[in-house]
């Protein structure tokens with residue numbers, strides 16, 4: 001589905017995985033406000049994707065919305081190619097699609113491990129691998145990968161998620177080294193607790209316990225992560241690459 005709000009030439013183009021809800025939705029919205037046309041994908045919730053696209057269109061963005069599971073390499077490649085063909089040359093890529101399947105390691109089954117690694121790590125690889133040739137061709141581009149505080153320090157019940165998000169950091173640093181000279185910057189964002197559906201399964205007592213450990217005394221908002229992404233992809237961050245930027249209310253101190 002493509003919507004055409006304004007037919008404005010030469011708006012920059014961003015591509016976001018997992019743009020239908022939570023942090024991804026806030027990033028799509030913020031980049032639309034910043035003047036980007038935005039392609040984004042989701043996996044299961046077309047209703048949520050439609051809402052995100054409507055908000056982006058209100059900010060004047062053309063959008064391309066596709067149901068694409070980022071664990072599927074071929075589908076992800078087709079999505080990236082469609083974004084370039086329909087919206088124009090890609091400037092920005094954000095890999096926000098992610099899932100958790102929490103379980104102590106002793107009880108973890110192979111599906112829980114594989115689903116999390118395939119979505120968070122393989123999905124990041126698939127999207128960046130597909131988009132990179134387009135960015136290299138223009139000798140310009142900014143990639144943001146979504147890691148987590150769990151990927152930096154490890155998190156209880158999340159060996160699968162911590163491993164995948166640590167993998168995202170290594171991937172991003174290597175990418176930054178390989179393609180910096182070709183004009184491509186790559187940075188990882190490492191959020192702490194951000195108030196999205198991903199945290200909805202947490203019971204009130206656990207939420208309270210976690211909140212007390214945060215120096216700023218509250219969970220983050222998806223829009224705060226989007227503000228950081230907006231800065232990191234902009235020319236104001238033109239000398240920043242290969243970094244892991246925490247946004248966690250001080251939790252990691």
Ligand code: NAP
Nearest residue numbers: 018020021022023042043044045069070098148194196198
């Ligand atoms: P969320 O509210 O659960 O949203 C996840 C998004 O990813 C949805 O748009 C979902 O689409 C999409 N998605 C999931 N699996 C996908 C797949 N295989 N292919 C394509 N899209 C897929 O999560 P969130 O809290 O916004 O998290 C966004 C990112 O930030 C994730 O990478 C997460 O690991 C990371 N993060 C979150 C927190 C936090 O506290 N919330 C902290 C650190 C890092 P559907 O709705 O259609 O399934």
